[in-house]
Amino acid sequence: MDRKGILIVVSGFSGSGKGTLMKELLSRYPDTYALSVSATTRRPRDGEQDGREYFFITEDEFEKMIAKEELIEYARYVKNYYGTPKEYVRKQLDAGKDVILEIEIQGALKVKEAFPDTLLLFVTPPNAEELKKRLVGRGTETMDVIESRMNRACEEAEGMGHYDYLVVNDDLELCVEEMHTIIQGEHRRSFRNEAFMKTIKEDLERLKGEN
Structure with missing residues (x-):
């Protein structure tokens, strides 16, 4: 059975540890x-490479991609x-890889609208x-920034409630395996x-007809 990749959107509160979780998942299951x-369209920072951290393009190129509907x-x-x-996403999915987008809620809902089969995961700590x-x-x-992040x-x-699963990031080891189990189970839907x-x-x- 050909395995096609699943598009996964991961969102979560700032401080939920979703970035660490993603890195661990990717290093464990490359x-x-x-x-x-x-x-x-932002300029690369020191050490960033085109095609690795981001595809760095001009504003003009980006606006052409918008006009041609080349962005999810x-x-x-x-x-x-x-x-x-x-x-880029289609190529990875066709190669059988599960593609993870780490974006905020508004973006996540836009992706789900465009691609209804998307799996939405929300990462949260065990409590506030x-x-x-x-x-x-x-x-x-600063405490001001922390306050604004708590308000956000x-x-x-x-x-x-728009997400398919909540992933409680209490213990990193357990959380990585839980996320992997959820995604792989999704392939059997x-x-x-x-x-x-x-x-x-x-x-x-056909076999019934042969009897």
């Missing part, structure tokens, strides 16, 4: 998953565009106190196996 590479979703943040190229503790523990942000989390919590079901029905009819 032949199974691919992290989608976004296109952006896109948004503009602080004067720069960011978006997910359809072609733990979220605040993680944000403070980073030691990289309140808004994002309203959208959790009947609506993802219509060609297989059609073939087996036809074969059963």
